Amino acid sequence: MYGRRVDNPWLSLDYLRRSGGEVWEHLQIHATLTVEAMLIAIALALPMAMLARRSPRLSGPILGLTGVLYTVPSFALFALLAPFTGIGRTTVLIGLVAYALLVLVRNTLVGLQGVDPDVVDAARGLGYSPTRLLLTVELPNALPSIVAGLRIATVSTVALVTVGVVVGYGGLGQLMFRGMQSNYRAQIATSALLCLALALVLDLLLVLAARWAMPWARSRARSAVA
């Protein structure tokens, strides 16, 4: 329809040449926002999960609350926060941390609860203190589940950042939105592809970090193949 009158390609090098700086800037905003949200979420989720693990009475309410919060859409959460935290970065960051937190707490708790009781008993029998038990036995054993949660949370956070458009701070989403308003297809497609690429790269980094952090899983996989 539009193509006949004005050339409006989905992918164009010309766009990158002209607005490369702007694209790069939004990619950086997107990446730093994601990483920052994930770091805060990890710092909060681990103690929360351990607390819930220590006292089973807390685990029910914590899981229930995270379940309810997860049902509230991000768009609505940003709207609930905006009147109090204002328009912009803070609101988006709080929302992102909240969602990542839900996934992380859940997965960490499931991981901790899934540790073989015999292993815990054995460590206790060897005279491990509760703290040492947690740090050297339970957490390493829960690591696969924690990593799975981290991967899900990171990938969804990259996608969620774009919803920040509603409060004017959506990283690459901002470019998609402007591209849509001005019917600039290259701008939309480029930022969408970059979003996917960012999610993929972060996911890959997590997989590599997990391989490095869990050498035992690597050798087990190799021995299973052999």
Next chain:
Amino acid sequence: MSSIGDAWEYLTDPVSWTGAHGMFGTNLDGSPRFQQDSIIALAIEHLYMSFAAVAIAAALALPLGLWLGHIRRGGGATTVISNVSRAMPTLALLTLFSASAIGFGNRAVIIAAAIFAFPPILTNTFTGMAGVDADVREAAFGQGMTRRQVALRVELPLAVPLIAAGLRTSTTQTVATVPLAALVAGGGLGVIINTGVATQRYGQVLAGGILIAALCLGIDQLLSRAQRVATPLPLRATTVAAA
């Protein structure tokens, strides 16, 4: 906080529910139109878009999942589809569709929402069908049942709890996705938030957030009941354990 007071005022004003000019009108071409200043009309539009999206997704995902699950192939592909759909921002699809031949508005939203509603239904239907005990399948074939009978009379009933769970996930998620429609000139309850931000009426923004959150929680509750009812009695205990 004045925002809370403003939100209360907005929510208790009858005009914000019924709209200043009624709930429904007609477009220039005579088609019916939901008035964008009425909470009730926007909620109905919201549900209509959600169910249209889920219906489209289910019409495609259920048969495909049943078939793939029955022949027990394509498990890897279903996983890839659900992973990619998680990484794909909803806004990206919405804006891509709006700028394409599909155009702005509700049609783009319904198609995009249907695409996101597709993976949970497909994955759960596939897992439900493929997860049926091989012995049960063997026994059914041994009794001389045809493939079709095994699929529809043996595997499908056993897969119903998971299929119902998939439909619930997908519907809840769609109701939560549709608010984004407001960003691409569509309708639904997101309009309240978008208008509020644009006019700097943060009480209205807050009220919109509360309304959408309430709708999502309500739908989720309703569907969890429906899921229970849809699950055959002998299978209920195991479903609860799995959830």
